[in-house]
Amino acid sequence: MALVTEELRAKAEIYHGNDICQEKFKFLFQEMGFPRGLLPLKELVECGYVEETGFVWLKQKSKSEHYFEKIGKNVTYAPEITAYVEKLKITKLTGVKSKELLIWVTVNEIHANGLADGKVVFKTPTGLSRSFPSTAFDEEKQEEEEEKKEEK
Template sequence: MPMIIPDEVRAKAEIYTGDAAGQEKTRLLLAETELPSGLLPLKDIIECGYVEETGFVWLKQKKKVDHYFAKVGRYVSYAAEVSAYAEKGRLKKITGVKAKEMLIWVNLNEICLDDPPTGVKAKQMLVCKAMGGLFRTFPVEAFEADVALPAPVTGRLKKKTETETESKKGQDDKKEEQKEAAAAAAEEEAAKKKTAVDPAAVAPAAVEEVDLKMKELNKEAPVQAEAVAAKN
């Protein structure tokens, strides 16, 4: 039976269409909940919706996907329509996800991190729970994507990235202002030096002026001597 998302839920949701946007939103969801990056290996996503207020998320793909997690030897089947409520370290009230136990497919209703792990060297474990209290634990790294995926840039992570970019830009602008201020100060200092009196430049003129005064004094000296003699 097709999943029906009520209009009031869709009105509050961030909705993305197309596989590219859906894949990116899926990576964002796993990054924000701190769950392993390969936990939702969906293909040909048609629609992805997320309600931040409640954490409700739904994903629609063209057809179901059966994925084999080789590191734990488990098959997991993802229906054409998958939904869950997402929170840090947990997907709960899951629909559309089944895990194969021996020859039986078991509906999973919760996947969460076993946090904190016990023991100093204990590995982080992922707990997969089914109805009736059945659960299995596996190492988290077994569900990491085999190939490094591009970092998500939409939603809140994009806002964070933009904030970091703006911060870096502000620092660069401040450095540029400091450089400009230093350059202006250097130009002002150079201008002052240019307009200041250079002692080396005026020295010859000063010496010449002293010589003239000495000559005038030498001319006046005999006259003053004669005047003194006449007075005596």
């Protein structure tokens, strides 16, 4: 896992608190061509972005899990997630795992064909990849699904 060093922190835009962190990282991901609901993190305490290198980190209060209804996938998010973000590509991703059959698989890269085109590709360190429609990561639809679950 990439450590957020004091040197990185000195070069970064850093934000504290869930609301501002959610707003900033979702805006950044959307600007880079990813759906806003790609990383549905909860209770963010800090986020940072080093513009010159594209390094991003997101810190949550604790590990979280999310079920993407449209693709039938469980994903876990570590308390700290780091990555390098550029247009249509996230590399050196740490802290994200997806459940495939009975095992948790590390996701270390994410590529997009752009929001209009509609595909998001997830890659593992072993070179395996899976692609899904970007609509599976629409933020508004995820919120509606969570509200329906809470009503039951």
